[in-house]
Amino acid sequence: MGVKLHVFNEAIRQFARENDDVVQRVIPIVPDQSFHLLFLQMTVDIERIERFIIQPVEGAVRHWGDDLVTSLEWEEEIRRWVVPFTVKTVPIKQLTPGDLLEGSVLLATEGHPRALVISAPAKISRNIDQPINEVAIRGPKDAFTENTDQNLTLVRRRLADPALRVKRFVVGRRTRTAVYLLYLVDVADSDLVKTITDRINRIDIDGVLDSAYIEKQMTDNWFSPFPRVRNTERPDVVVAGLLEGRVAILVDNSTEALVLPCDFNSIFHAPDDVYDHWTNSILLRGVRFVASVIAVSVPPAYVTFLAYSPGAMPLKLTLLMQQARYGVAFPVVLEALFVQLLLEILKEAGLHMPTTVAQIFGIIGGIILSEAGVRAGFFSESMLVAIGVTGIASLSVPLFRLGTTLRLLGLPLLLSAGFLGLYGFVMAGMFVLAHLAGLRSCDVPYLSPYFLGRWSDFKDTIIRMPAPFITRPAMLNPRDLIRAKKRK
Numbered sequence: 001m002g003v004k005l006h007v008f009n010e011a012i013r014q015f016a017r018e019n020d021d022v023v024q025r026v027i028p029i030v031p032d033q034s035f036h037l038l039f040l041q042m043t044v045d046i047e048r049i050e051r052f053i054i055q056p057v058e059g060a061v062r063h064w065g066d067d068l069v070t071s072l073e074w075e076e077e078i079r080r081w082v083v084p085f086t087v088k089t090v091p092i093k094q095l096t097p098g099d100l101l102e103g104s105v106l107l108a109t110e111g112h113p114r115a116l117v118i119s120a121p122a123k124i125s126r127n128i129d130q131p132i133n134e135v136a137i138r139g140p141k142d143a144f145t146e147n148t149d150q151n152l153t154l155v156r157r158r159l160a161d162p163a164l165r166v167k168r169f170v171v172g173r174r175t176r177t178a179v180y181l182l183y184l185v186d187v188a189d190s191d192l193v194k195t196i197t198d199r200i201n202r203i204d205i206d207g208v209l210d211s212a213y214i215e216k217q218m219t220d221n222w223f224s225p226f227p228r229v230r231n232t233e234r235p236d237v238v239v240a241g242l243l244e245g246r247v248a249i250l251v252d253n254s255t256e257a258l259v260l261p262c263d264f265n266s267i268f269h270a271p272d273d274v275y276d277h278w279t280n281s282i283l284l285r286g287v288r289f290v291a292s293v294i295a296v297s298v299p300p301a302y303v304t305f306l307a308y309s310p311g312a313m314p315l316k317l318t319l320l321m322q323q324a325r326y327g328v329a330f331p332v333v334l335e336a337l338f339v340q341l342l343l344e345i346l347k348e349a350g351l352h353m354p355t356t357v358a359q360i361f362g363i364i365g366g367i368i369l370s371e372a373g374v375r376a377g378f379f380s381e382s383m384l385v386a387i388g389v390t391g392i393a394s395l396s397v398p399l400f401r402l403g404t405t406l407r408l409l410g411l412p413l414l415l416s417a418g419f420l421g422l423y424g425f426v427m428a429g430m431f432v433l434a435h436l437a438g439l440r441s442c443d444v445p446y447l448s449p450y451f452l453g454r455w456s457d458f459k460d461t462i463i464r465m466p467a468p469f470i471t472r473p474a475m476l477n478p479r480d481l482i483r484a485k486k487r488k
Contacts, residue, residue: 007036007108008092008115015097022100025054029061033110043103045122048084053105053118056081075116078107086119098176125150133400134234138275143233148178148252154235155182155250159242163187169200177208178252182238187245189477195442196247196260211251211258218249218260220440225405228441230262237271245478261441261476263448265461268292270398273464281464289462291396294389295406296432299336300417300425302386307332308421324380333418335379339387340411342369347391448475456481 005013005024016022021042027035035057039049060081079087090099092108092115099106103121108114125147132143144151152166167181179200183193196218203217215229216222232238233256238248241259249258268288273281306325310318328335346366373379390410394403409432416424439446449457454474459465468485472478 012095027057035109038106040100044120049120052084053082088117089114090117131233136271139271140236144255146253148250151250158239171203172208173206175207180250182248184242187478187480211254211256215258227401228262230259231256245472245476261444264446267399267402278464278466285462288396291393292406295394296410298386298390299410300413303332303336304417304422304425321382324382327377328380329377335383339379339383343387343391444475
């Protein structure tokens with residue numbers, strides 16, 4: 001950079017020398033004194049800087065002349081001229097390159113030990129689109145974007161409550177990512193807020209590229225595959241969680257917010273449940289719960305009853321399944337593992353293909369491979385039905401990650417059933433239940449209210465009571481349990 005940077009400290013000068021996108025503007029005041037503005041070209045809004053900073057400062061110089069810098073209050077005078085921005089006064093020796101990286105403009109002049117840090121970050125954003133992964137038939141059709149300013153607006157537009165608190169953190173030694181903590185101060189438990197705040201403050205990582213980085217730091221048991229933090233792209237889901245007494249986290253450059261604590265019961269709640277009639281919600285939640293059981297238990301149950309306990313099934317069904325396996329070259333356990341692996345390969349390939357190609361590949365590829373596999377004797381039609389039902393059932397869970405977890409959890413249960421039969425199946429299932437009972441999400445039991453819960457929380461489980469009867473979950477220790485008053 002050809003322009004002198006003598007008014008700034010050594011850290012700023014070195015950063016400017018090593019980066020060609022650092023821009024300096026000089027506004028002369030008197031022959032030996034000027035205002036020096038320094039900013040990073042791609043991180044600030046150039047048009048707003050020109051209109052609301054450079055032009056007003058030039059106007060102030062023309063109006064006051066050299067009297068502007070001889071005054072001890074020149075910083076306050078400049079503040080009055082650059083109205084639309086957040087301005088803070090910082091000693092020049094305390095300026096850091098991080099100020100430039102965060103989208104600020106540094107304003108300094110010769111002979112003064114302080115500089116102005118004017119926040120003018122570029123607003124890089126896109127239009128608000130419909131949710132992609134959490135589709136609801138009824139309800140709002142907007143989703144979060146990568147811009148936290150937009151995301152906070154979407155939340156505040158739905159929750160215009162002065163009790164809503166927003167705390168900002170900067171996480172990541174290199175990325176310096178903005179993380180926002182949201183909660184209702186008169187609803188959320190203060191201990192819960194403190195616990196989550198402490199966990200965010202303890203995060204020591206070089207970079208945060210998505211909310212998933214924060215999610216991994218919020219969990220207690222890193223080895224458990226079950227989600228204990230709910231990720232969502234829907235603002236209405238975040239607001240619903242805040243109204244219950246939960247806490248939400250928004251991360252800059254991430255399209256998904258985090259809602260916690262997250263218990264096993266709340267994962268089966270879909271946005272449609274709130275907007276639909278309560279009787280329909282009961283039916284749909286029951287279907288999701290049954291589907292989750294099917295996703296875990298059908299393959300190991302198939303192996304158990306076909307290989308070890310065929311007498312436990314109706315005779316006609318047993319004969320049909322044995323007849324279908326005639327000519328299959330592998331034992332039933334290897335057959336189930338092979339078909340399950342084939343399903344996962346098809347799913348993974350479809351996820352990473354362009355949308356149009358993925359749809360064609362999923363239909364044609366699945367049909368061709370299934371037909372060819374049956375004719376070649378790799379697996380039977382009945383096994384295809386069992387694994388296909390498992391895959392469809394796993395997609396019925398609102399949280400996609402849990403569906404994948406349930407489907408893959410069937411593999412160890414399948415192996416246990418293959419080696420020990422019904423005893424292995426039952427023991428593996430009991431081990432999974434014991435594991436779930438020991439999990440906690442921000443000190444809240446994961447199986448609440450079914451295990452270590454309160455009777456009042458059963459009003460919003462698989463059975464959903466009408467809105468006037470529903471209270472906030474007592475397991476969250478909210479400051480206010482009542483959500484709606486009954487009509488007289």
